[in-house]
Amino acid sequence: MLAAWVLVVLSGVFTGLLTARTVERGLAVERAQWRSVAAQVTEDAVGSAATESASGLVWAKVRWTAPDGSAHTGQARVYAGTEAGTPVTVWTDRQGRLVTKPATASQAQTRSAMVGVLVGVSAAAVPFVGGRLVRGRLERHRMDQWDQEWARIGPRWGRTTS
Known part of the structure; x- marks a missing residue:
């Protein structure tokens, strides 16, 4: 024992x-x-009670340029009501893929x-x-x-x- x-x-x-x-x-x-990168919202972030989280964030399409100069698009969480063209900060890995903070x-x-x-x-x-x-x-x-x-x-x- x-x-x-x-x-x-x-x-x-x-x-x-x-x-x-x-x-x-x-x-x-x-x-x-992982690095923070400036991105732009490409479409208005419209939220509803079903899609909005408790923090008021919704998924929206964003566009950013990777450190190597290539353009990327993806989905990021932004505040509901964010308009297209609004700058947001996203985090990317070495390959330029979106990651969490x-x-x-x-x-x-x-x-x-x-x-x-x-x-x-x-x-x-x-x-x-x-x-x-x-x-x-x-x-x-x-x-x-x-x-x-x-x-x-x-x-x-x-x-x-x-």
């Missing part, structure tokens, strides 16, 4: 820390490689910590459940041995020796 608990702690901590570090590193790469350093730390905890707990669950199964099997084996011993000794329990 001690070995199971050691595995639970070690697997949870190491897996969680490794995952958190990997997530944070990935988000740092996004921050370094990268996480700030503090958001990245929070995300990586949450993912690390979730993965660490999940990783620790494996040896924990395994230990519980082994413990249950050992307990059943011990109880079977006790029953066998009681079956052998029990009938002689009330006898007195003469």
Whole structure:
């Protein structure tokens, strides 16, 4: 049981820390490689109660020029009522494709910590459940041995020796 608990702690901590570090590193790469680009809305952004989010944003077609000079179009979230020709900021990757705004350093730390905890707990669950199964099997084996011993000794329990 001690070995199971050691595995639970070690697997949870190491897996969680490794995952958190990997997530944070990935988000740092996004921050370094993704760039904000000025784009223009190409059609009026009309929103309805069905298409509008709680923040008042709707999807609209936008056009932008990538760092290599190529023209691109895509869909971006803008405020309902934004007119065609209005400049907006979009985020692109190295190939000029639209991406979400990268996480700030503090958001990245929070995300990586949450993912690390979730993965660490999940990783620790494996040896924990395994230990519980082994413990249950050992307990059943011990109880079977006790029953066998009681079956052998029990009938002689009330006898007195003469």
